[in-house]
Amino acid sequence: MNLLEHEAKNLFRRYGISTPRGLFYQSMDGIASSLTNLEFPLMVKAQTTAGGRGKAGGIRTALHSKEALDDCERMLSMRIAGRKVYGVLLEEMIDASREIYLAITIDQRSRSPLLLAGCAGGMDVENMPAHTMQRWSLDPLEPIPEEFLDQAAHFLLRGGRGTAELRSTIGAMWRLFRGMDCELVEINPLMVTDSGKAIAADAKVALDDDSLFRHPEIPDMPGRDMTELERMAKEKGFNLVELPGDIGVLANGAGLTMAALDTLQRYGGKGGTFLDLGGTDDPDRISEALGMLSYNMARGRIASILVCIFGGITRCDTVADALLHTITDRSVKASMVVRLRGNNEEEAAQMLRLANFNVHVDLDEACLQAVKVRT
Amino acid sequence: MNGRALLVKHRVLVQGITGRQGTYHTAQMLEYGTEVVGGVTPGKGGRTVHGVPVFNDVQKAVKRTGATASVAFVPAANLKQAVVEGVEAGLEAMVLITERTPVHDAMHMIAFAKRRGVAILGPNCPGLCLVGDSKIGIMPNHIFRKGDLAIISRSGTLTYEVVQALSSAGLGQNFVLGLGGDRLLGTDMREAVEMVLEKEPSGVVMIGEIGGQMEEEASSLIRDLGSENIFAYVAGVSAPPSKRMGHAGAIVSRGSGGAWEKIKALEGSGVTVGRSLGDLVGLISKRAIE
Incomplete structure (x- = not known):
């Protein structure tokens, strides 16, 4: 889960990383009266989880109140890359002699944290020239070695002021990374002032969804960039993703669900709803999952449904049973294709054929049918 | 490389054996021919599951049964501890079925196992099969x-x-x-x-x-x-x-x-x-x- 900038900065301050003086607003209420508490020029920043906020007009400099208010009003009503803007952050501008990039992330290959430092902060990390970046692989069982901090300070500051502040910032990032189960803690840029102060002008924090149970203080935010149905499915313990296409896929296992979507695409179809049933043999769970897809069909989001099961823990006849009890509407049945393989597949196919379901064993054939039966 | 320990036959311990999944897959593994020699669930030592003795902790289970590998069906919040115990008890290989493990716990336990030369498969995996011989996991x-x-x-x-x-x-x-x-x-x-x-x-x-x-x-x-x-x-x-x-x-x-x-x-x-x-x-x- 990606936090908004102002939320990430709240965590920064809690862990001892300096941020600019600023105020966050969800609406225009109260902005005008509180502008007197801040010193111009101000940065006005749209709060969203979407990337490319600067290019989309979501970051502006305001020289006086009128400009700030106009920017706030405009940003509060905009969407960036299709995502909602959750508010505006107004911050005092920092006068810096250096702009630095710092991040701690997780490296998949070494299964270890990675510290990244760049002396060309402020631009997209993808565009930073290689010689301006250095990285250190960290041992998850140990503190950050002092020598890494020395090397980072030397590389980033070239003997300039701010060594102690920089080391303390990296130390705080590490405590935040571990303490809040982060996937990413990124500061781009970290402003180093003439007097050597280090201030985080931007903040990016991604928390691990699977660790949120340890952080009850983080309110129910993982649903923020989800659709209503995605959120509902998550609450019920299903993995549901809404996609732009018009074919719903219910399968067991994430890999099989993806393979089914890929195969649909091969035959000119496009997945609209992805639902991974997981490893269950409970007919009520399967009915519940089918209910969510029927709901999306009823409201016109999808035009056909492909049920794609490999019978291991989930037995094919359990799925057949659930289908017989849940799918009673003729038109839904007519735009549904069932593909069953594995445990008790023959018995299940027999049950379903008797009730006029469109049943297949071959995945390609089933996908082709699911493209055809769209209503 | 530690991983080689995965490709040999083991005497297997089931961590979380008294849970629904643990119990079911113990039976399945036994049917396949796997030597399941023991199980662990804290507080439930002394019972048996499909004839397999249950112990309160991994250390004791390994000592009594001579287990060399384990398969873990424990809840995500307890997986890190389960792996640390398995590594400390001297297991050679561990297969982790558990889903939704916190990523920092995964980093910690993988690093810990690597340090001690213990092979890990998973987490969130279906396990492994030495076909015709033995199976550890849920395939x-x-x-x-x-x-x-x-x-x-x-x-x-x-x-x-x-x-x-x-x-x-x-x-x-x-x-x-x-x-x-x-x-x-x-x-x-x-x-x-x-x-x-x-x-x-x-x-x-x-x-x-x-x-x-x-x-x-x-x-x-x-x-x-x-x-x-x-x-x-x-x-x-x-x-x-x-x-x-x-x-x-x-x-x-x-x-x-x-x-x-x-x-x-x-x-x-x-x-x-x-x-x-x-x-x-x-x-x-x-x-x-x-």
């Missing part, structure tokens, strides 16, 4: 056929699909390894390919998916070794960026981890890539006939 018993292909996969159900299709086509397997769907895995694709190649299989089948760089890393190993008869399938060609497709590890992010990049890397290293599951099995059959 269905009836899909295998004894032969000499090695299967390495990031997805559970896709493994079953492919193994069953291969078996029906008369193409048997020797080693089937389910690596897991998480971002951080105890044994990754490159490591798994390296260790199965030492066993000189007639072919290796890799089942990959979007997310991360594991398939690319395995490709460069295959290119360096000049290995032949390597087949692959990559799921997620149609997946949009920035959407997590079910598995924690299955996400295309910041322009990296896409299926086409992986397919290109694999093909560039001489791997035969099936564009669908049907294609994959067809290509393997065709090569076997030649």
